[in-house]
Amino acid sequence: MTMASIKDPHVVxxxxxxxxxxxxRLLVQTSGEISEAAVDLGLSHRRSMKSAADTCSKKCEDDKLFETIQTNKQDLAKKTLLMKEKRDAISRSLVEMEQKQGQKDALRLQMETLREEQAERRGLVVSQNRANKDRLKNLLKAKQVFQERLGLEIRRIHGQKLQFVFQNVNPASPENVYTFTMGINADGSYQIMSSDPMLESLGDLDKRLKQTNNISAFLANIRKEFVAQACFSTGS
Known part of the structure; x- marks a missing residue:
């Protein structure tokens, strides 16, 4: 293009x-490119923000889940400890109940044993009283016979002890008295305590009385021994 052309108004x-x-065209193209870049940048920003939000949300969820897990663990530990304490308390209660039941059983057994012993003692007392009554009856019968025929006198001395007094034993001295003392044991048996004058055969007579339980025969035999001793003394 020449200078003349440039100066031409139509050319200008x-x-x-x-x-x-x-x-x-450049403005349109540049504007389009800027718009596209702005759109891309906005999309990228939104994606970044969404990703960051998702990451934060996930982290929050993870933190909350972790906190929930920790809380559940603590609750489980507390419940486990509480259950253990309850089991221990129940075990102690069961042991105490067993001990109390054992004590009750032992006490019941002791009471049953005591009742049985009391029943046995009552039975023994009844039997002994019956036996003593029978023996007393025999003694009274023997007393009547010997008192009438042989001048026997029976005296009660020192509780359950009886003193038997014989008269008319020594023909040379009929006023002399010959005595022996007898008791009744807990089992109802007779027990010869002593005699005056002392008889050497007293032990044998006592043994025979325990074997036969015949008081009349014993009284007759001991009087014979007194008579024999009186005659021996008179003869000497």
Whole structure:
């Protein structure tokens, strides 16, 4: 393009129009590119924000889940400890109940044993009283016989002890008295304590009385021993 052409108004207008068109196209292109870049940047920003939000949300959920797990663990530990304490308390209660039951059983057994012993003692007392009554009856019968025929007197001395007094034993001295003392044991048996004068055969007579339980025969035999001793003394 020559200087003359440049000075031509039509050429200048054409050039200006062309330049405006180029500028417009560049402006449109640049605006489009800027818009696209802005859109891409916005999308990228939104994706980044969403990713960050998701990450934060996941982290919050993880933290909450971890906190929940820890809380559940603590609750489970407390419940486990509480259950253990309850089991221990129940075990102690069972042991105490067993001990008390054992004590009750032992006490019941002791009471049963005591009742049985009391029943046995009552039975023994009844039997002994019956036996003593029988022996007393025999003694009274023997007393009547010997008192009438042989001058026997029976005296009660020192509780359960009886003193038997014989008269008319020694024909040379009928006023002399010959005595022996007899008791009744807990089992109802007779027990010869002593005699006056002392008889050497008293032990044998006592043994025979325990074997036969015949008081009349014993009284007759001991009087014979007194008579024999009196005759021996008189003869000497």
């Amino acid at each position: 207008d054409s050039f200006r129009v062309a330049m405006e068109e180029v500028y417009s």
